[in-house]
Amino acid sequence: MAIGTISNVYPGGERPSGLPADITQRLVDAKRQQVVQPLEADRQELSSQTELMKKLNSVTQSVGDAAGKLNGPSDLKAYSASSSNGSAISVGIEGAPSEGSYRVDVTQVAQAHNHLVGASDGTDDATVTAGVTDPDDAAAINDGIEVSFAHGGSDYTYTTDSDTTLNDLASTIREADNGVQASAVNIGTSDSPAYALQLKSETTGGGSEQRITDTTGATGLQITDTNGNSASLFSGGTEQEEAQAGQNAGLTVDGVAYTRSTNEITDVIDGLTLNLREATSTEATIDVSRTPDQASQSMQAMVDAVNKVGGFIDQNTSYDPETGEAGPLIGNSTVRQVDSALRQTLGEQVPGTENQDLQYLNQVGVSFDRQGQLTFDAKKFEQALSEQPDQVQNLLTGDEGAMARLSERIDGLTNSTDGAITAALDSLDSRDSRLQDQIEEAKNRVQGYDQRISDRYAQLEKTVIELQGIEDNISQIIGGASSGG
Secondary structure, X not given: XXXXXXXXXXXXXXXXXXXXXXXXXXHHHHHHHHHOXXXXXXXXXXXXXXXXXXXXXXXXXXXXXXXXXXXXXXXXXXXXEEEOXXXXXXXXXXOOOOOEEEEEEEEEOOEEEEEXXXXXXXXXXXXXXXXXXXXXXXXXXXXXEEEEEEEOOEEEEXXXXXXXXXXXXXXXXXXXXXXXEEEXXXXXXXXXXXXXXXXXXXXXXXXXHHOOEOOOOOEOOEEEEOOOOOOOOXXXXXXXEEEEOOEOEEEXXXXXXXXXXXXXXXXXXXXXXXXXXXXXXXXXXXXXEEXXXXXXXXXXXXXXXXXXXXXXXXXXXXXXXXXXXXXXXXXXXXXXXXXXXXXXXXXXXXXXXXXXXXXXXXXXXXXXXXXXXXXXXXXXXXXXXXXXXXXXXXXXXXXXOHHHHHHHHXXXXXXXXXXXXXXXXXXXXXXXXXXXXXXXXXXXXXXHHHHHHHHHHHHHHHHHHHHHHHHHHHHHHHHHHHHHO
16 A cells, blocks of 8 residues: 555545554655665765866866966967968967067078879870879789889889879878878879879978989989889870979078078077968068067966965865864865975975975965965066076976876876876766665665564554444443443
């Protein structure tokens, strides 16, 4: 009989025994309160701890993200550089350039040697206009053909067989360590495809080592039939064309001419990298100015991230002696580990700085105050960055720099595989799974208890009714005997 329905069999909802009509409901509720609710309360507390640990993980990761923005030499550059013609020249800072302006004129950009090998179109024109219709058809390529070329000071040879297709040949050349990109390109149309072999140097420049040449030093490939039949690469004959000659970059800076094999110029203006994109029609101006506040802003962001972690920890590990209330994470070993890692890393001497003046972060304006807050003196930081840029860089950046060590320790706490906070979350998750099993088991016990007492009280009421019937019969017998006397 279901909970609460037993009273429906009695007039007015009263039990013959005189017990409350909802006696079984009361007992079941008491049982549930005794065996289920404590477990559910434990799980609710566990859920709250899990959410707090996730929040701790998030704010701790923010410290690592902020530290990562101070871990490269370019992150500390107290300079900015701009180009008046960004489409032709972009500029990057790789050192400590001098403030001022530079006039740059790009006469030509560096380009890579690009060579085409196609099927013969039956003319003497050197332009490659024909190719094979199917780059995966082995019948389009002759068997036993040696394709040879020189590049970068070395010679390379590739030989076809009866199964070689144009795509196969391109792939073989491309995957070899020869400094050449190879592909089958459609020089025809989508309706009338004509695939040719394209070989392109991976390096720009007009020098001999950037060119793709045959064994005699002439531009192009050497094609030899090893079968002695004077056959060519393609069944119908082979043509070659220099689609693009290798070319050096040419530029002038403040009237001085330079030639370089690459479009990334690092040795013309100290501390700057010029990336050439196209020739200029008029001179471009490169302006360099000091911007120490950029690094200061990144450092302030790191300090703010650390203080956010500290505030979170203080809020959730506090204790009020007057009320006896304790924070939900008080005594948590993982929380202590996070706090200790931050304070130790930011306060210790940085390895590799023993032979320089700047060895601690407090020497560049980053230190903990008496209240445990991390403070930042931007003026002190910018002064150190201006007067001793190399020492500040060594202090903060590199594998042993303060920011790299901070990022490494943050990763040890938050890494999704084996971080300390991750391990704590996994432990909480395991405890939650066990609690769910215990709650389910407790609910089953309450359900069984419900059935047992429902049956027991139903039997009790049945017995009471039977006894009442016997009592009524005895009363009738006694009454009849009295009236007959």
